[in-house]
Amino acid sequence: MKVFVTGCAGFIGSNLVDRLIAEGFEVIGLDNLSTGQIKFLGKAFKSGRFQFFEGDLLDASFLKEKMAGCHLVFHLAANADVRFGTEHPGRDLEQNTIATFNVLESMRSNNIQKIVFSSTGSVYGDTSVIPTPETAPFPLQTSLYAASKLACEGMISAYCEGFGFQSWVFRFVSILGERYTHGHVFDFYKKLQKDPSRLHILGDGQQRKSYLYIQDCIDAVMVAIQNSNDKVNIYNLGVDGHCKVNDSVKWICEELNLSPKLEYGGGKRGWIGDNPFIHLDTKKIESLGWQPKHSIHEGIQKTVRFLRENEWVFGRRS
């Protein structure tokens, strides 16, 4: 079976491509390389079952052309810089909402009806129900990033109703592991590289977050698409637990054998729109037989090790 992966050179995308190829799929991948890394696709290129196209989802005709002949679309490409939503408010609308519309229309014109979509646990906003199930009370959005992901979920669901599509939507916590190139571990590592004697932490360090290791994440995606068959299949993906930002800082410093002075920005939120407590209820995906094999602590260790062995990833970012 031939599948299409948007954002194929990204952290999650490239790991998914490797898994899909290992499971026998033929993969067509598209990425605009704005944050994706061609190096992450080395293994895929060697497989002989992978074809890569550099291009942007806002180029609808290019997208339509390259998607032809595929049976299933994994749509992972997105602007994922949730923290900077207020500095360029149009970016999430363009790269997430409009880009997803283009993916859906491209599928429709190619008669492809199955889509897997990476949403976010941030769509639950500042929910009062924790751990948060997929059926939590209708939430208020607190970031343009999450608002755009919810807009995408809504369009996908409407295409399922109106055009006979079938979808698998994953609301992720933050993902950790090999090929990780942005997020708090990345930022802390980079700051410590520059000055190992001190570390500035956004917020008060008490923000409680949940993280999932990349291979556990990919396992969950594969389990869900193989074992659920509703018109719209929505799953939270995370570990059944959380850590504080301070725990994470401790584990990163231990792994790097550093003892920096910790400085706090203060406030409950790390940034505008940050959710100070994310802990998703993952009973639904667990009911399909999936369990994460790695703790948050192990996920952070593996991420730090990856960064230590691949410091080139810092090279191309400001």
Place this chain on the structure above:
Amino acid sequence: MKVFVTGCAGFIGSNLVDRLIAEGFEVIGLDNLSTGQIKFLGKAFKSGRFQFFEGDLLDASFLKEKMAGCHLVFHLAANADVRFGTEHPGRDLEQNTIATFNVLESMRSNNIQKIVFSSTGSVYGDTSVIPTPETAPFPLQTSLYAASKLACEGMISAYCEGFGFQSWVFRFVSILGERYTHGHVFDFYKKLQKDPSRLHILGDGQQRKSYLYIQDCIDAVMVAIQNSNDKVNIYNLGVDGHCKVNDSVKWICEELNLSPKLEYGGGKRGWIGDNPFIHLDTKKIESLGWQPKHSIHEGIQKTVRFLRENEWVFGRRS
């Protein structure tokens, strides 16, 4: 105080403009006249406190210029043809989602931070909780129209979090009354005009719907903005009850003194994405002291009378 009204020549927009003027506001109105009627603004023009601009929300610089100096924005302009979402899937994205983004950005550049937004009860999709409260379980979208309104709600809420905006979001049932120019009463009236001996009804006629009379709707909007002061204020607007499509047909025929043969399209939904049962829980808006003064039956009677006295509204529509 000077306020800005998008979609000011529409059914709800023009009634709102009249009320705002009656309450002493100075009103700047914008409408692209795609479905709005300049005739609906006759009273407003005579007031001397109304200024009209013909223009489209997709023209961001025009919007920004005209909005200057206002203190509050009522954003009512939208593509409201929910039934035809699948025939031109980009229309809701453009006219609702992208247009609302332009409104928000225009407000931001004009330093206006208060917005009133007309959303829809359709954002609850096929919810199992009826009557449906604002805090219903996270719903699945069933139409591109509702998905786009939810996308707008999300952006508005994120602007409240990220840019200090304050918002009042109204999830309407269908509205009835004077200046009504599209919807089921309009369609039935038009069909009966053409052939009074028969009436074709979409679905099985058992769809249960809730309707609200326009002046009750405007009352509710004014009560809510004067009496609620959260960052994001979301209210369902409807009557505490519902009727069947068949009831509505009976009332329309009674009012017109006709006894057509009824023919049913069949099926539970009137159209793809139609919600067969809409009945919103309105306790939240009622807690502010609001109550509708008209029943669904009265709303339908008033609508039929308006159409009978203003058959010109059928003239410009296909």
